Amino acid sequence: MSLGLDLLGARICTFDCLYCEAGVTEALTTVRKPYVPARRILDELAAWKAAGHAMPDVVTLGGLGEPCLNTDLGDIIAGTKELFPDIPVAVLTNSSLTPDPDVRGALCAADLVLPSMDTLVASEYRRLNRPQAAIGLDAIRRGLLDFRAMYGGSIFLEVLLLAGLNDTAENLELLQGFCRELAPTRVDVVTMSRPGAYAGASAVSREVLDRFREVLGSADAATTVSGNAAGHGPTALIGRHSEELAARIAASVARRPQTEEGLAAGLDVPVTQVRQALAALLRTGSVRRQPGEDDFFYSG
Ligand code: SF4
Known part of the structure; x- marks a missing residue:
């Protein structure tokens, strides 16, 4: 269950994709500003929490356009984590603003980032994503790689394919090389499942999806590939991703109480992933959390 936050409030984006739902x-536009100020979003979120709703599995920052256009992105992530310390925060992004160091810095506070990269062929990019003129494809490619180098959380790369547009052998080859460099936690190869913004955009066949999944899955042994028919589905992805880790953590804390940092060091995984898995274990009652002298301890 994902609680979505809209950081734009209107159809404001750096792209005008053919397939946009x-x-x-x-x-x-590429102009960054507090389209919906952090204070307003966090006040709403606090009111929602106080209303006693069932807790979501993840809070997802996205909206009617590109969320990284909002200059309050970092404050919104920090405020959300303060309100919901046990729930992972995910950000959906079209990757176009990753060349901006401020954006990369703000994204680092998220537990999970789901960037899109539909094509690395410049002519396909212009036809499919219809970007604001100042945004170059190569800058996005480099921005994502720079982000990867500084980010310790999970990256789920999304590739959306349209028939006759970016389902080409050239794109597949370029994406394969890119995935080798980026080493995302997983790749989701998807196609349209609902009507898009413009006529002429249509889904690719099952065979094309399978071909791209197979090739991009072999780009890196550590990368998993899936098809999430609806696209943008962090909740289910987190569930599958952390299942194995959660089992290891449960077995470990059953032996002795440990902190998040201690578990991360002991199991050799990023602390953000430990936090996600612990949140799930806390919700099911499989672990307990108790305050220690300087930190919280988790026990079986
Ligand atoms: S699909 Fe995403 S990136 Fe493309 S126009 Fe819609 S909101 Fe913007």
Whole structure:
């Protein structure tokens, strides 16, 4: 169950994708500003929490356009984590603003980032994503790699394919090389499942999806590939991803109480992933959390 936060409040984006399910982009821009201020979002979130709703598995920052356009992104992530310390925060992004160091820095606070990269062929990129003129494809490619180098959380790369547009052998070869460099936690190869913003955009066949999944899955032994028909589905992905880790943590804390940092060091995984798995274990009652002198301890 994902609680989605809209950081734009209107159809404001750096792209105007053919397949966009939110409709045609009304403001095609690279101008960053607090489109919906952090204070307003966090006040709403606090009111939602106080209303006693069932807790979500993940809080997902996205909305009607590109969430990284909001300059309050970092404050919104930090405030969300303060309100829901046991729930992972995910960010959906079209990757276009990753060349900006401020954006990369803000994204580092998230537990999970789901960037899109539909094509590395410049002509396909212009036809499919219809970007704001200043945003170059190579800068995005380099921005994502720079982000990878500084980020310790999970990256789920999404590739959305459209028939006759980016389902080419050239794109597949370029994406394969890119996945080798980026080494994302997983790759989701998807296609359209609902009507897009523009006529002429249509889904690829099952065979094409399978071909891309097979090739991109072999790009890196550590990368897993899946198809998530609806696209953008962090909740289910987190569940599958952390299942094995959660079992290891449960077995470990059954032996002795440990902190998040201690578990991360002991199991040799990023602390963000430990935190995600612990949140799931706490919800099912499989572990307990108790305050220690300087930190919280988890026990079986
Ligand atoms: S990047 Fe996302 S929100 Fe923006 S136009 Fe494309 S699909 Fe729509």
